[in-house]
Amino acid sequence: MSIKDIITVPDETLKKISEPLEKVSTNEKKLINDLFDTMYASKGIGLAAVQIGILKRILVIDVSTKDEKREPLSFINPVIKKVSDETSIYEEGCLSIPDTFIEIERPKICEVEYIDINGEEKNLKCDGLLSTCLQHEINHLDGKLIIDHLSKLKRDIIIKKISKTKKNPDRILV
Secondary structure, three states: OOOOOOOOOOOHHHHOOOEOOOOOOHHHHHHHHHHHHHHHHOOOOEEEHHHHOOOEOEEEEOOOOOOOOOOOEEEEEEEEEEEOOOEEEEEEEEOOEEEEEEEEEEEOEEEEEEEOOOOOEEEEEEEHHHHHHHHHHHHHHOOOOHHHHOOHHHHHHHHHHHHHHHHOOOOOOO
16 A cells, blocks of 8 residues: 555646456556555545546545544445535635635536445445536546636636646745
């Protein structure tokens, strides 16, 4: 298990569609553990394999608070089967888009079919933060980012700001 580097915009890998897995092997289980280690170290609540440069349809989530026991969930080949008409709005952040938070409206409830770490087919109906996080991470697997919900101008401003910060890592922002 190890902590991986998270790629950030404007890296084109984030726009690519991840490939489904045929089976869950030792390599995929190791990848899932690495994703959890990376997500926890980065203080995130979700992470998709594409965010560490691996184009496989795998994601991990843990929406437990720091006062609660960890509740890690891993999803392989997740597919949203059903969503509610009712929506909710969350201010979403993304580990691949540092220091950026955007209010996004998504279906409040979603039902997802997926394979778990043991290779078993599962179905999960969720709402609230878990539903939002799952939709956010599945978007990653499809090459979509939260900034894709913005106008091109706003998106370009955010990408330019992040690119400058990456080029000047010692720069102090006050």
